[in-house]
Amino acid sequence: MQTLSSQPAARAAPHPGRVAGWRAPPGLVLAVIAAGVAGVIALWWRDTPPITGLGDELTGAGRILGLLAGYGVVVLVALMARLPPLERGIGASRLARWHAMGGRYIITIIGAHAVLITWGYAVTFHQRVSTEAGTLLTSYPDVLMATVAAGLLLGVGLVSARLVRRRLAYETWYHLHFYTYLAIALAFSHQFANGASFVDSLPDRVAWSALYATVAALVLWYRVVTPLRRLGRHRFRVAGLRPEAPGIVSVYIAGDRLEKLHAEPGQFFRWRFLARGMWWQSHPYSLSALPRPDMMRITVKARGDHSDALARLRPGTRVLAEGPFGAFTPARSRRGVVLIAGGVGITPIRAMFAAMPEPAGRRFGAATLIYRASHPRDIVFRRELDQIAASRGAAVHYLTGSRDQLGTDPLSARNLAALVPGLHRRQAYVCGPPGMTETAISALRAAGVPRRRIHHESFDF
Amino acid sequence: MRRAILALGSTIAGIAVLLSFKTHGIAAAGTPAAAPSTPSGSGSSAAPAGAADAAGAAATPSPAGRTEAGAAGRRTVTGRVAQTARGPVQVELTLAGPRITKVTMLQRTDDGPLSNQIDATAIPKLINETLTAQSAHIDAVSGASYTSEGYIQSLQSALDKARA
Numbered sequence: 031m032q033t034l035s036s037q038p039a040a041r042a043a044p045h046p047g048r049v050a051g052w053r054a055p056p057g058l059v060l061a062v063i064a065a066g067v068a069g070v071i072a073l074w075w076r077d078t079p080p081i082t083g084l085g086d087e088l089t090g091a092g093r094i095l096g097l098l099a100g101y102g103v104v105v106l107v108a109l110m111a112r113l114p115p116l117e118r119g120i121g122a123s124r125l126a127r128w129h130a131m132g133g134r135y136i137i138t139i140i141g142a143h144a145v146l147i148t149w150g151y152a153v154t155f156h157q158r159v160s161t162e163a164g165t166l167l168t169s170y171p172d173v174l175m176a177t178v179a180a181g182l183l184l185g186v187g188l189v190s191a192r193l194v195r196r197r198l199a200y201e202t203w204y205h206l207h208f209y210t211y212l213a214i215a216l217a218f219s220h221q222f223a224n225g226a227s228f229v230d231s232l233p234d235r236v237a238w239s240a241l242y243a244t245v246a247a248l249v250l251w252y253r254v255v256t257p258l259r260r261l262g263r264h265r266f267r268v269a270g271l272r273p274e275a276p277g278i279v280s281v282y283i284a285g286d287r288l289e290k291l292h293a294e295p296g297q298f299f300r301w302r303f304l305a306r307g308m309w310w311q312s313h314p315y316s317l318s319a320l321p322r323p324d325m326m327r328i329t330v331k332a333r334g335d336h337s338d339a340l341a342r343l344r345p346g347t348r349v350l351a352e353g354p355f356g357a358f359t360p361a362r363s364r365r366g367v368v369l370i371a372g373g374v375g376i377t378p379i380r381a382m383f384a385a386m387p388e389p390a391g392r393r394f395g396a397a398t399l400i401y402r403a404s405h406p407r408d409i410v411f412r413r414e415l416d417q418i419a420a421s422r423g424a425a426v427h428y429l430t431g432s433r434d435q436l437g438t439d440p441l442s443a444r445n446l447a448a449l450v451p452g453l454h455r456r457q458a459y460v461c462g463p464p465g466m467t468e469t470a471i472s473a474l475r476a477a478g479v480p481r482r483r484i485h486h487e488s489f490d491f
Numbered sequence: 492m493r494r495a496i497l498a499l500g501s502t503i504a505g506i507a508v509l510l511s512f513k514t515h516g517i518a519a520a521g522t523p524a525a526a527p528s529t530p531s532g533s534g535s536s537a538a539p540a541g542a543a544d545a546a547g548a549a550a551t552p553s554p555a556g557r558t559e560a561g562a563a564g565r566r567t568v569t570g571r572v573a574q575t576a577r578g579p580v581q582v583e584l585t586l587a588g589p590r591i592t593k594v595t596m597l598q599r600t601d602d603g604p605l606s607n608q609i610d611a612t613a614i615p616k617l618i619n620e621t622l623t624a625q626s627a628h629i630d631a632v633s634g635a636s637y638t639s640e641g642y643i644q645s646l647q648s649a650l651d652k653a654r655a
Contacts (some may be wrong), residue, residue: 069510079566079653081513090513091506135498156573169598226567229595418604
């Protein structure tokens with residue numbers, strides 16, 4: 031079996047905080063999105079005559095919302111287009127949160143758009159709302175198609191809602207999401223056929239189409255073409271498997287010239303294993319060791335159909351890899367470091383632990399790793415972690431046992447402060463299940479670590 | 492949850508502000524806004540070029556810049572549904588300033604093949620007349636009196652709305 035894990039950590043450890051390429055600052059991204067909103071509103075303003083009655087008021091509100099929704103869906107898709115500056119600067123998990131929040135907002139707006147336009151037209155033309163709804167559906171070009179699109183988006187929104195989401199397999203949810211592309215395509219034509227802002231302005235139609243086309247091209251480039259090109263260049267393939275603990279398996283992936291990927295510890299790839307029953311879906315898994323020029327390692331806990339199937343992968347299976355992604359990388363800082371891992375959240379932390387710089391003088395002490403698991407048998411990489419710690423004078427603390435058995439949560443501010451000398455002066459990195467991450471963050475805050483020095487990633491789709 | 496309420500609240504507030512600006516615009520400049528429509532509206536012989544000049548001329552001296560700019564922009568106006576004996580007729584006008592640049596039929600009489608056939612010849616004529624006359628003072632197409640009547644009614648209502 032491969033011995034990637036026992037590689038000396040000092041070998042070619044990338045410089046912490048130097049993820050290759052430009053990181054888009056979150057504030058700038060939000061500003062660009064807001065500028066787009068202003069542009070959309072300007073479009074409405076220019077093309078709307080003065081309002082003369084209730085009908086116009088309602089229709090006006092409906093049109094603004096319609097334009098915002100048309101713009102918003104594009105933004106939502108762009109956030110998920112795996113654009114490298116966004117992935118580096120904002121991070122996949124925050125992007126996914128923005129996408130989810132934005133998605134709920136846009137679906138609400140689309141509903142309000144439909145209601146307000148129908149109501150507004152009904153008032154203007156002295157029709158009953160139900161009659162007007164029928165007229166809109168049957169007589170206005172492409173409105174029927176757009177209504178189907180709205181229904182699809184609503185359906186996707188519903189299955190993504192927290193309650194339903196828990197009862198669905200990741201795979202089902204992932205595939206239902208593809209319907210959003212169909213919905214966006216279906217809803218596109220009614221914007222030009224009926225939209226007062228577009229109907230008679232070719233430049234506006236061109237600009238709007240260009241926006242849609244650009245995002246479509248980005249999605250195609252970064253989600254389809256790039257992974258294929260990477261496969262051609264790096265020829266990723268499964269080299270071997272190693273069980274780490276019950277239900278947890280490491281997958282070794284061999285490839286050529288992997289150093290050109292500039293992957294950092296703490297980052298992840300989206301992996302697509304080209305094996306029967308698996309090729310059609312990609313999953314994010316963190317690197318669980320420093321990448322070598324010829325080998326990478328991921329470590330996966332079985333909890334869905336896909337991660338179960340991983341354990342049956344054959345060596346030689348080709349792999350498509352999108353990435354590296356993730357802003358959860360060691361910051362460029364000479365401060366001491368505390369790493370807190372929960373459960374399978376150890377995977378990126380394990381890679382980061384191996385990349386920690388030598389202690390910067392006595393002032394901060396060496397890196398400290400705190401590894402939380404509910405049972406000792408769930409601890410993985412114990413030997414590797416102890417080796418790394420010994421070689422660099424770092425400390426590892428294993429906190430096992432369920433909260434019920436212990437009678438208290440071991441990740442309390444007092445406990446952490448006792449385990450980690452000079453805790454409040456350190457950079458903190460937390461990775462684990464959502465509940466554990468929250469507990470650890472509030473404990474760190476209570477122990478005096480400022481929020482800007484707490485970096486975290488939750489293991490949640 | 493709090494964030495969701497905040498987002499929806501600010502959206503509603505933002506739209507209310509935008510709409511109220513559009514409404515106050517009329518109150519401030521109601522009469523001058525109607526002025527440019529007079530030459531093109533009354534002169535049934537005015538060529539489209541003349542109407543365009545009128546729009547250009549009107550835009551220059553306008554004192555209430557914002558409203559005038561809004562009114563001079565391109566926009567669409569939907570006419571009322573005119574109920575005829577052969578079914579509803581409804582037009583939508585696209586205007587550049589006061590000038591009608593395009594007429595779209597949102598609804599047309601649908602009363603069997605004959606009616607459709609009549610419409611197929613009558614409607615293009617009506618639209619041509621409208622674009623030339625730049626008003627609703629156009630002649631009915633003979634043999635298509637229901638359609639013509641409904642068309643002119645809907646057109647007039649759209650123009651009333653556009654030039655209010």
